[in-house]
Amino acid sequence: xxxxxxxxxxxxxxxxxxxxxxxxxxxxxxxxxxxxxxxxxxxxxxxxxxxxxxxxxxxxxxxxxxxxxxxxxxxxxxxxxxxxxxxxxxxxxxxxxxxxxxxxxxxxxxx
Amino acid sequence: xxxxxxxxxxxxxxxxxxxxxxxxxxxxxxxxxxxxxxxxxxxxxxxxxxxxxxxxxxxxxxxxxxxxxxxxxxxxxxxxxxxxxxxxxxxxxxxxxxxxxxxxxxxxxxxxxxxxx
Numbered sequence: 001x002x003x004x005x006x007x008x009x010x011x012x013x014x015x016x017x018x019x020x021x022x023x024x025x026x027x028x029x030x031x032x033x034x035x036x037x038x039x040x041x042x043x044x045x046x047x048x049x050x051x052x053x054x055x056x057x058x059x060x061x062x063x064x065x066x067x068x069x070x071x072x073x074x075x076x077x078x079x080x081x082x083x084x085x086x087x088x089x090x091x092x093x094x095x096x097x098x099x100x101x102x103x104x105x106x107x108x109x110x111x
Numbered sequence: 112x113x114x115x116x117x118x119x120x121x122x123x124x125x126x127x128x129x130x131x132x133x134x135x136x137x138x139x140x141x142x143x144x145x146x147x148x149x150x151x152x153x154x155x156x157x158x159x160x161x162x163x164x165x166x167x168x169x170x171x172x173x174x175x176x177x178x179x180x181x182x183x184x185x186x187x188x189x190x191x192x193x194x195x196x197x198x199x200x201x202x203x204x205x206x207x208x209x210x211x212x213x214x215x216x217x218x219x220x221x222x223x224x225x226x227x228x
Binding site: 033035040041042043044045048088090098099100101102103104 | 115156204222
């Protein structure tokens, strides 16, 4: 079964607004990562949060992790048109380094 | 540092034909991954190498897919024969270390978009 599942599947906002994407997973994790993928390109690593962390910031990104609910959220503040992309969460199980990706959230930021 | 290189970027073949993809990871990265990404879905791991050894190929359809990393650097992924459902983007990624608990950040190449007609 799919380990990471993002919602919403698609999100459309205006430039300057905040965007929040959620990820749920099913089994224990070692860490959770968020990646961005622009159309026709490879994935780019955004941020990693370990299972013993609850919140992490990087620039305009804020990630939270709730291991009791097996969920994570990615917040992009003051969005820009250049943030338009698909965003994926990926989990890394304690037993190994394989990353399991979710289906992604397609974010569109309208100028 | 140079990123992960992949070629070709695009490939169109007919079903039952063969195709090969090439990947050159970031210099010094011990771990190399091949993913299949079907349109509208997240990447799915096909095979993972640590240096020139296979670590995980549990999701590789071995009747038609094969991959090698003979010298522990470059890697090739082959499909023979291709089926319509193999149409996807094939992504290569690399990371410094396999060790669980370390920062397992993966660096991705641009991918090869395969269309099987």
